[in-house]
Amino acid sequence: xxxxxxxxxxxxxxxxxxxxxxxxxxxxxxxxxxxxxxxxxxxxxxxxxxxxxxxxxxxxxxxxxxxxxxxxxxxxxxxxxxxxxxxxxxxxxxxxxxxxxxxxxxxxxxxxxx
DNA sequence: CGATTGACGTACG
DNA sequence: TCGTACGCCAATC
Numbered sequence: 001x002x003x004x005x006x007x008x009x010x011x012x013x014x015x016x017x018x019x020x021x022x023x024x025x026x027x028x029x030x031x032x033x034x035x036x037x038x039x040x041x042x043x044x045x046x047x048x049x050x051x052x053x054x055x056x057x058x059x060x061x062x063x064x065x066x067x068x069x070x071x072x073x074x075x076x077x078x079x080x081x082x083x084x085x086x087x088x089x090x091x092x093x094x095x096x097x098x099x100x101x102x103x104x105x106x107x108x109x110x111x112x113x114x
Numbered sequence: 115c116g117a118t119t120g121a122c123g124t125a126c127g
Numbered sequence: 128t129c130g131t132a133c134g135c136c137a138a139t140c
Contacts, residue, residue: 009137027122031135039135040122047121048138064122071121081121 008034012046013053015107019061022088023105024097026065033107047071060084067100 015030027040027047036042043062050057051074060081064070072081072095082092091098 028124031122036135038123041120041135042122042137044121045137050121059121062121065124069121074121 008036008042009046009049012043013050013057016047016050016057016059016062017055018107018110019058019105021058022090022103024061024063024067024085024090024100024103025105025107026063026067028065029106029108030062044071048074058084061088063097063100067097067104069095069097 011034012030015033016025019025027043028037030043031037031040047057047059047062050059059071060075062071069081069085069092072078075081082095085092085097090103097103
């Protein structure tokens with residue numbers, strides 16, 4: 001439960017924190033989880049603010065639908081995102097998460113698990 | 115205050 | 128499978 005008394009951005013941060021280590025999700029999945037399907041761009045914008053949030057938000061675990069590290073440029077240095085992912089055991093090849101389909105973690109799926 | 119810009123995704127041909 | 132068009136909505140110009 002994420003708590004609706006928090007703002008949309010704050011919810012995005014919390015959902016991002018739910019992503020297990022060594023797994024990744026995408027912007028659309030988070031947006032849909034929050035009931036704002038189609039507002040994936042807002043998730044991306046929220047991620048922009050994520051660096052100022054505490055506790056830290058694992059923004060590196062949020063990639064686009066293709067598994068591409070589109071947000072790498074927004075980190076301290078572009079390669080940091082890839083390094084953080086590799087540090088969690090996620091293989092990254094040519095700015096793309098290898099086995100993305102298998103490593104993909106959908107917050108909506110988290111709700112469906114009995 | 116209107117136009118432009120995005121860490122995006124879906125629809126369509 | 129790939130390129131283009133469009134919706135989404137806050138922030139910025």
